[in-house]
Amino acid sequence: MERRDRASVATFFAEGTLTPGATVELPEGAAQHVRVRRLAIGDVLQLTNGQGSIAHGRLARLTKGTAAVDVEDVASVVRPPALRVFVPVADRERMLWLAEKIAELAVSSWHPVSFRRSASVSPRGEGEAFRRKVRARMIGALEQSGGAWLPEIGDELPLDATLAGGRRSDAGEQFLMDREGARLTSYRPAAADAMIGPEGGLESAERALIVEEYHWVPASLGETTLRFETAGIVAAGILRSLLGNA
Numbered sequence: 001m002e003r004r005d006r007a008s009v010a011t012f013f014a015e016g017t018l019t020p021g022a023t024v025e026l027p028e029g030a031a032q033h034v035r036v037r038r039l040a041i042g043d044v045l046q047l048t049n050g051q052g053s054i055a056h057g058r059l060a061r062l063t064k065g066t067a068a069v070d071v072e073d074v075a076s077v078v079r080p081p082a083l084r085v086f087v088p089v090a091d092r093e094r095m096l097w098l099a100e101k102i103a104e105l106a107v108s109s110w111h112p113v114s115f116r117r118s119a120s121v122s123p124r125g126e127g128e129a130f131r132r133k134v135r136a137r138m139i140g141a142l143e144q145s146g147g148a149w150l151p152e153i154g155d156e157l158p159l160d161a162t163l164a165g166g167r168r169s170d171a172g173e174q175f176l177m178d179r180e181g182a183r184l185t186s187y188r189p190a191a192a193d194a195m196i197g198p199e200g201g202l203e204s205a206e207r208a209l210i211v212e213e214y215h216w217v218p219a220s221l222g223e224t225t226l227r228f229e230t231a232g233i234v235a236a237g238i239l240r241s242l243l244g245n246a
Contacts, residue, residue: 009044012045012048012143017049017053018055020055024057024071034059034062034067044057047071050147050149050150054148058072080244083239084111084194087110088112088196088228091123091125092130094229098229099137102236104147107240109152110153111166112155114156117201121198163209174192175218176197176207177235183219184220192242194232195210196231
């Protein structure tokens with residue numbers, strides 16, 4: 001069942017299976033957001049579990065630290081065509097900003113890549129604590145956008161390990177964002193990967209590994225050099241649009 005015809009209501013993330021008739025306890029901290037939105041007992045709100053289910057229900061309980069929702073109906077949202085984004089390990093706050101935006105664009109998965117230039121960045125986004133922050137930002141973006149699918153979050157890996165483990169098993173295209181390539185808008189992929197290089201650019205050996213050995217396709221976003229987070233959101237936006245029209 002797919003149903004997205006309700007008037008816009010506040011959306012909250014709820015982990016796990018959503019079932020009509022069930023009462024769902026919202027995650028810790030959600031009660032404050034409920035109060036900020038001035039919702040009262042009986043008000044309608046929307047739930048997303050990040051796994052393709054969108055539910056509507058009514059606020060059943062609200063205390064200082066907890067909130068619960070009685071689920072009335074659940075809709076299944078078809079997963080959009082696969083779009084994986086490979087981002088550089090880079091400045092922590094700029095990575096978090098990009099994580100929010102790609103969640104809004106329904107990117108399928110997020111893969112941080114340690115390029116050679118990543119080592120000189122401080123403070124950089126890496127480690128388990130940072131991955132938890134990325135997920136929290138993505139959840140917030142999913143709630144804001146009313147999305148149904150939360151991106152999967154990969155561990156940060158060196159470039160060679162990323163390439164070796166990142167081969168597609170389908171007919172999707174793999175694009176390296178590169179000013180020397182053809183315009184990204186000239187392609188019509190059925191599924192896609194987008195790799196964004198680090199601030200300062202790829203070293204020649206890295207580019208050769210990506211393009212010559214692993215056969216990623218250089219694709220241009222325009223004539224100017226973009227910061228990695230700008231390139232990431234532009235690439236994701238273009239590819240999501242192209243995939244929707246494939």
